[in-house]
Amino acid sequence: MTIEIEAMSxxxxxxxxxxxxxxxxxxxxxxxxATGQIVGEGANRPVGxxxxxxxxxxxALRAAAAxxxxxxxxxxxxxxxxxxxxxxxxxxxxxRISRLVFAAQDVKGGAVMNGGRFFEQPxxxxxxxxRQDPLHDAxxxxxxxxxxxxxxx
Numbered sequence: 386m387t388i389e390i391e392a393m394s395x396x397x398x399x400x401x402x403x404x405x406x407x408x409x410x411x412x413x414x415x416x417x418x419a420t421g422q423i424v425g426e427g428a429n430r431p432v433g434x435x436x437x438x439x440x441x442x443x444x445a446l447r448a449a450a451a452x453x454x455x456x457x458x459x460x461x462x463x464x465x466x467x468x469x470x471x472x473x474x475x476x477x478x479x480x481r482i483s484r485l486v487f488a489a490q491d492v493k494g495g496a497v498m499n500g501g502r503f504f505e506q507p508x509x510x511x512x513x514x515x516r517q518d519p520l521h522d523a524x525x526x527x528x529x530x531x532x533x534x535x536x537x538x
Contacts, residue, residue, distance in 0.1 A: 388421040392464040393488060393521045395423060399441065400466045400528055403428035410528045413441040413465040415449035415458065415482075424461065425449025441465060442473040446480050457481045466525040468495030468517075474503035478511045485515040488525035 392414050399412025408429040415425035427444025431437050442465055450456045462484040463477060468491040477485060487497070496503040497515055504512045 388416060388418065389464070389486065389518070390520070391421075392416045392423065392462070393466070393486070393518055395426065396441075396464050396466050397488075397521065397524060397528070399426060399428040400525065403430070403441070404528065404532050406430075406433060408432050410532050411441040411465065411467045413445040413463060415445050416462045416464060417460070418462050418484075419460070424452050438472065440470065440473050442469055443476055446476055446482075450480070459483060462486065463513075464518075466521070467491050467529065468497050468499065470494050471496040471501055471503055477513060478504070478509055481511050482513045485513045486518050487515075488518045488521040489529060490517065490522075 396412040396414050400410040403412060404410035411429045413427050414423045417424050425445045425448035427441045427448060429441045430439040430444060442463065449458055449461065459481040460483050463482045464486045466488045468487045469477060474496045490498055492499050503509055
């Protein structure tokens with residue numbers, strides 16, 4: 386299994402854990418592409434932690450920064466199951482993530498392909514390489530649709 390498939394599979398597993406806890410199912414992992422090691426991971430936790438900033442990406446970035454002893458995560462990749470929002474895109478930029486890969490687009494709240502397109506703004510000082518992962522798009526999207534369908538009854 387390639388590191389990309391392994392990383393996104395772990396992110397999807399974290400998203401399923403978030404859903405089981407009543408959180409929006411989003412998972413994220415930070416990977417060192419030189420070693421293939423996951424150095425940080427996170428699942429959405431704003432409801433359980435009473436913290437609006439506890440998005441999966443933020444938690445994964447914090448974990449990686451703590452593990453490496455540096456808030457700059459240059460040379461690392463971030464895999465996330467959903468297109469990051471503006472807050473998370475800002476954190477990704479400040480962390481200096483080298484590459485972002487996300488599974489499902491978020492046409493309502495995303496800020497990479499959709500919305501404000503954060504990385505295209507002149508005020509953005511660091512722009513990671515990014516791409517959508519078509520291999521896991523349907524699985525991540527189905528997980529989100531199922532979660533919200535079950536919540537609505």
